[in-house]
Amino acid sequence: MMTSIVIFGASGDLTGRKLIPALFRNALKKRLSEPFQIIGVSRSRFSDDEVRSAMRKWLAEEQGFSPDAWERFASRLSYIAGDIGDPSLYESIARRISGTPIAPANALFYLAIAPDLYAPVARSLHAAGLLNESDSRGTRRMVIEKPFGRDGVTAAALNRELHAIAQEHQIFRIDHYLGKETVQNILVFRFGNAIFEPLWNRNYIDHVQISVAETVGIEHRAGYYEHAGALRDMFQNHLLQLLTLVAMESPIVFDAHALRNEKAKVLRALRTIAPEQSARFTVRGQYDGYVAERGVATGSQVETFAAVKCFVDNWRWQGVPFYLRSGKRLATKSSEIIVQFRRPPMQILDIASGQTELFTNRLSMCIQPDEGIRLRFLAKVPDRGMETRAVDMDFRLRESFGEHAIPEAYERLLMDALQGDASLFARSDEIELSWQFIDSIREGWNSDQAAPLLSYSGGSWGPPEAEELLGRDGRWWVHDC
Numbered sequence: 001m002m003t004s005i006v007i008f009g010a011s012g013d014l015t016g017r018k019l020i021p022a023l024f025r026n027a028l029k030k031r032l033s034e035p036f037q038i039i040g041v042s043r044s045r046f047s048d049d050e051v052r053s054a055m056r057k058w059l060a061e062e063q064g065f066s067p068d069a070w071e072r073f074a075s076r077l078s079y080i081a082g083d084i085g086d087p088s089l090y091e092s093i094a095r096r097i098s099g100t101p102i103a104p105a106n107a108l109f110y111l112a113i114a115p116d117l118y119a120p121v122a123r124s125l126h127a128a129g130l131l132n133e134s135d136s137r138g139t140r141r142m143v144i145e146k147p148f149g150r151d152g153v154t155a156a157a158l159n160r161e162l163h164a165i166a167q168e169h170q171i172f173r174i175d176h177y178l179g180k181e182t183v184q185n186i187l188v189f190r191f192g193n194a195i196f197e198p199l200w201n202r203n204y205i206d207h208v209q210i211s212v213a214e215t216v217g218i219e220h221r222a223g224y225y226e227h228a229g230a231l232r233d234m235f236q237n238h239l240l241q242l243l244t245l246v247a248m249e250s251p252i253v254f255d256a257h258a259l260r261n262e263k264a265k266v267l268r269a270l271r272t273i274a275p276e277q278s279a280r281f282t283v284r285g286q287y288d289g290y291v292a293e294r295g296v297a298t299g300s301q302v303e304t305f306a307a308v309k310c311f312v313d314n315w316r317w318q319g320v321p322f323y324l325r326s327g328k329r330l331a332t333k334s335s336e337i338i339v340q341f342r343r344p345p346m347q348i349l350d351i352a353s354g355q356t357e358l359f360t361n362r363l364s365m366c367i368q369p370d371e372g373i374r375l376r377f378l379a380k381v382p383d384r385g386m387e388t389r390a391v392d393m394d395f396r397l398r399e400s401f402g403e404h405a406i407p408e409a410y411e412r413l414l415m416d417a418l419q420g421d422a423s424l425f426a427r428s429d430e431i432e433l434s435w436q437f438i439d440s441i442r443e444g445w446n447s448d449q450a451a452p453l454l455s456y457s458g459g460s461w462g463p464p465e466a467e468e469l470l471g472r473d474g475r476w477w478v479h480d481c
């Protein structure tokens with residue numbers, strides 16, 4: 001049965017930089033079901049050969065690239081030019097796919113396009129009969145990029161539109177962070193090892209930190225970023241998804257339905273930050289020079305940094321703060337989760353050795369750039385009496401499995417979508433619940449009780465007030481990755 005991967009927005013950066021390389025790597029690993037074809041769709045007028053030539057430039061540096069491998073892959077790649085509002089475009093796509101009861105075909109439609117085009121393209125696919133699926137006709141699925149809505153109202157409206165023309169199992173809302181190996185490893189680490197589960201609760205964990213830091217500014221994305229900001233761009237999807245994986249209960253079975261049920265429970269238990277509490281529980285900042293960036297509005301109040309203190313109000317996590325932060329133009333590029341354990345009830349060894357900073361165990365999950373897990377524990381310094389020192393037990397993904405063992409996130413996510421496994425994709429209720437949390441913070445920022453927009457220098461860790469957010473609780477941000 002032919003499998004067709006149809007990419008809307010084929011002339012865009014995402015297609016050349018991420019999607020085609022990911023499909024090429026999967027083809028090299030012989031993971032794409034034979035026979036398959038890749039159909040690029042865009043308004044730009046290109047021939048098949050011109051598209052193949054452009055994609056070859058993106059792939060030239062790929063591990064395993066060879067002229068022979070490229071020729072085999074390129075023979076599966078074709079292109080259709082057309083206006084996405086023109087019904088004849090979808091007729092052309094239908095002819096290429098050729099899914100009939102006599103010759104069934106599977107199709108995956110990837111919407112790498114502007115968010116305001118998601119619903120129109122989905123409606124056109126439906127009108128052309130391209131989303132109709134059955135055992136005799138083949139499977140039909142859509143992958144939708146972020147942002148999925150710009151608030152709870154628009155996200156719910158988009159969900160209603162999509163559900164009117166497709167089943168939930170056909171809709172794959174992608175968050176590339178969930179395709180990262182270390183993010184997936186959170187589940188294996190938690191539920192595949194018996195030694196951590198008894199400690200994974202409010203009795204032993206003092207707090208959790210989740211940080212996603214970038215050294216770059218907005219680059220050429222002012223048109224998008226001016227309508228998004230750090231809270232919409234990073235928190236609603238990436239950081240809240242990471243929080244659910246840390247805080248969720250074990251699913252009864254490892255399948256998409258059970259896994260996403262547990263993630264949704266966490267989001268339902270996430271305590272809303274009321275607008276009048278925004279100054280107490282959030283910090284927002286903007287890096288110096290942001291308003292001088294090309295395309296940024298004069299006097300823009302868009303945040304490029306945010307930090308949030310939040311709580312998951314359930315039996316396991318009651319009273320344990322989760323500190324989330326993300327920003328641009330920060331000191332280093334890193335993504336990490338810090339699980340800080342409580343101090344031992346009596347630290348007699350620290351006191352005996354004259355230490356003033358009382359020791360705590362710490363678990364660090366490094367998502368990027370140096371993927372791995374680090375456990376900090378106390379050890380005795382040899383030949384120094386009872387002097388102690390904190391040491392680390394390290395697991396580094398590249399050292400254990402090889403330099404080239406770590407696939408790109410899109411490589412895994414595309415395969416899951418083709419196979420119909422939605423475990424690493426957000427369900428409609430997850431999207432709407434996360435927006436409820438974000439919308440309340442934004443309402444506070446737009447109110448009289450707003451947390452002020454603070455400036456910070458590029459290369460720093462954001463406004464000093466972000467340190468105070470933890471400092472008021474006797475805690476501090478940790479940088480382990």
